[in-house]
Amino acid sequence: WYHDNLTRHAAEALLLSNGQDGSYLLRKSNEREDLYSLSVRGKDSVKHFHVEHTGTSFKFGFNEFSSLKELVMHFANQPLIGSETGTLIVLKHPYPRKVEEPSIYESVRVHTAMQTGRTENDLVPNAPSV
Numbered sequence: 001w002y003h004d005n006l007t008r009h010a011a012e013a014l015l016l017s018n019g020q021d022g023s024y025l026l027r028k029s030n031e032r033e034d035l036y037s038l039s040v041r042g043k044d045s046v047k048h049f050h051v052e053h054t055g056t057s058f059k060f061g062f063n064e065f066s067s068l069k070e071l072v073m074h075f076a077n078q079p080l081i082g083s084e085t086g087t088l089i090v091l092k093h094p095y096p097r098k099v100e101e102p103s104i105y106e107s108v109r110v111h112t113a114m115q116t117g118r119t120e121n122d123l124v125p126n127a128p129s130v
Contacts, residue, residue, distance in 0.1 A: 001094035002068070003027045011039040012046040015095060022092030026051070026068060036068075040080065042089040049080065 006027040015023050019041040029035035036051040052059040065071040079088035
């Protein structure tokens with residue numbers, strides 16, 4: 001769930017297109033070297049929270065944690081306040097650094113069948129039994 005060089009806009013795009021309510025990731029902030037940004041999806045928007053690395057701990061608002069794992073564990077049980085409206089967000093789904101891309105093979109196969117007038121079964125090779 002740590003994405004080193006992800007921009008704010010890229011984080012929003014990932015979380016909105018592939019995430020769900022409570023999906024989150026951590027990235028380096030563009031503002032300062034000692035800042036991270038915790039990007040969290042809540043309903044149909046993404047909120048960004050600063051996390052300051054002091055060298056020995058991580059500060060988040062009035063809270064201080066000895067590790068990022070401790071911070072995430074805390075907010076998996078205690079909701080964050082997500083906006084001026086007071087929306088509560090709980091960290092539920094870490095957004096993986098490597099996301100499995102959907103296979104385009106199936107859509108290519110079906111498209112080929114449509115273009116050539118063949119049926120799907122015509123395009124599946126008969127593999128010899130082992």
